[in-house]
Amino acid sequence: MHKYFNTQKSNKIKTMNNHIAIFAFPFGSHGTPLLNTTRQLASLAPQNKVHFSFISTPNTITSLFPSGSKTDADYPNIKAYEIWDGKPEGYVFSGNHLDEIDLFLKHAARPGALTKVLEEAEDNIGVKVSCVMGDAFLWFLCDLAKEVGVPWVSCWVSGEHSLSVHVYTDVLRERFGIQGVEAREDETLDFIPGLSKIRVKDIPDGIATGNLDSTFAQMLHKMSQALPNASAVCISSCEELDPVVTNDLKSKFSKTFSIGPLNLVIAPQKIADNYNCLGWLDKQKPNSVVYVSFGSAATPTPNELFALAQALQASGVKFLWSIKDHLKVHFPNDFLEKSRENGMVVSWVPQIEVLAHDAIGVFITHFGYNSVTESIAAEVPMIGRPFFGDHKLNGRLVEAVWEVGLQVEGETFTKEGILKSLDRILSSDEGKKMRANIKSLKHLVGKAVAPDGSSNKNFRLLLEHITKT
Structure with missing residues (x-):
């Protein structure tokens, strides 16, 4: 039982259905692939048995549900819920999006900050949350899932190679050191399976280069440390693209589902060719x-x-x-x-x-x-x-x-x-x-990405995983 429920609420909540709470990182292009993942899962699941609560900040929800309705037009078992973006009253944008990320993370990562939205979704749907799923950047979802006693599934919305270098963050920092790493920028990562042609200078900033004390770098480091605790990790790539890297990641996580590339697995919405x-x-x-x-x-x-x-x-x-x-x-x-x-x-x-x-x-x-x-x-x-x-x-x-x-x-x-x-x-x-x-x-x-291909099979296995509780 969720520790923040009182007995009266608990008696109202059904337990026979599945209720998946999905949290989107509300910056850049992260929201779209996660919503598309949710829609693909919803298309495979019985609508009256599996419910999806899609959770993000007001701006993200407005951009992804432009009709103003917080129920998906094509999938009525997807409902959107808003969480605070962390901006204080009277906030004025500084021109630096990292400031907004900092405000959001300071709020959302606080213990108990996200339980209210879960309670709102459960009261609305009448079904307890049975799984917490979300963007890998949101490492603190691990703690939220533990708090409410359900599995945590993490979603990496890019490819397996970039995920791999994040997973090896501590190894990279120890090997190259933080000071003077630029002098070794042409050295390759031949000690990481499948990355023998990747050089230090190809690594994203925040791993072993750049300002490692920034909010963004700290977020990525905490993510790399938390991911092995996930009940499963989804990757927006396919197993065939680089089996060596994929198999190495499989050895690091409890379960790994390569369900992409998402923009190819899931049919895109038709965009008007306004300029011919x-x-x-x-x-x-x-x-x-x-x-x-x-x-x-x-x-x-x-x-x-x-x-x-x-x-x-x-x-x-x-x-x-x-x-x-x-x-x-x-x-x-x-x-x-x-x-x-x-x-x-x-x-x-x-x-x-x-x-x-x-x-x-x-x-x-x-x-x-x-x-x-x-x-x-x-x-x-x-x-x-x-x-x-x-x-x-x-x-x-x-x-x-x-x-x-x-x-x-x-x-x-x-x-x-x-x-x-x-x-x-x-x-x-x-x-x-x-x-x-x-x-x-x-x-x-x-x-x-064919209908009977590995990515679509992994989508079905992912649905099985998140609904098995």
């Missing part, structure tokens, strides 16, 4: 168009945007660039006017459909995990400029492990560097080899 990008692509030759996009959170510097525009103009290649309107001021003065014949510059595109179009020959990206896996699924080689998080690690995988793309020289866009990379991919035998390699990768991933 696909119609424009229909008029272009196969493998001739450069697609440029850096996702919703990464932004090159003004100088880099200027250099990238110059390179596209000088190359003469056709291009489709998705960029926010307010950033266009950093283009050369005549760029938009002179590019009308060769290019389209728009504020939003249906990325999956664009990448899948035969006209796309290369993708200039930030190496975000979703973009990388979507590019693999579409057989499009990449040119990437990493920004933060797992971008550098993903870029190293793309260039040196899978050999399906290139990282920009010096991790900064220059006109000469972009022109050189475009030539290597679009006009050389090296580019042909990349396309052959990415075709093989697509076959591996495609097999896993």
Whole structure:
């Protein structure tokens, strides 16, 4: 019995059904994959037997449930609940999102801070919470699950390689030391199974490099220490992509479910092609168009945007660039006017459909995990400029492990560097080899995300795991 229930409430709560409480990390793009995971589980579960309470901050819930209803339109057994974001009354955004993360974590990680929302969900549904599930960043869900006496399932919304380096945080810090690690940045992680081509400088900041005292670094370290206590860990990748890394992670956790890549396993919601990008692509030759996009959170510097525009103009290649309107001021003065014949510059595109179009020959990206896996699924080689998080690690995988793309020289866009990379991919035998390699990768991933593939089988096993209590 939950220790915060009184006898009267306990008598009202049913125990024959399952009630899964799912907590989303309310920053960046973390909420969407977790909601998609919830929807996939809901699609496999009997609606009248398994209930899902999706919990996050008001802004996240509003963005993910835009209709204003806190019940999912397609899955009535999913209901949304809000928790406080930690911002005091009168809070003014400082311009640094890490400050908001700090406020949220200081509130949410406090003992007892999240029990009220569980009580609200249980009273609303009439079924006790039987499992706590959530984003791996929320390490304190381990304590919450213990408090209410239910299993904890942790969800890593990126790939197995980035999870692996986090799991080995203490080993990496001990091996390389915190001071002077930059002098050893070219050393490889050959002591970690499957990471022999990954270098110290490819590791995300907060593990062995960067400010290890920051709130974000401390969060990641606590996560790495807590994960072995989870009853299961889900990964947004497939077992076939790197069995060595996956099997090593399996040895670290009680259970491991590779259920991704989530953006490929779960059919995406249809996005309107408001600018007729696909119609424009229909008029272009196969493998001739450069697609440029850096996702919703990464932004090159003004100088880099200027250099990238110059390179596209000088190359003469056709291009489709998705960029926010307010950033266009950093283009050369005549760029938009002179590019009308060769290019389209728009504020939003249906990325999956664009990448899948035969006209796309290369993708200039930030190496975000979703973009990388979507590019693999579409057989499009990449040119990437990493920004933060797992971008550098993903870029190293793309260039040196899978050999399906290139990282920009010096991790900064220059006109000469972009022109050189475009030539290597679009006009050389090296580019042909990349396309052959990415075709093989697509076959591996495609097999896993097929209806009878390993990722979908693992989704069914995950549902079995979270409903067995």
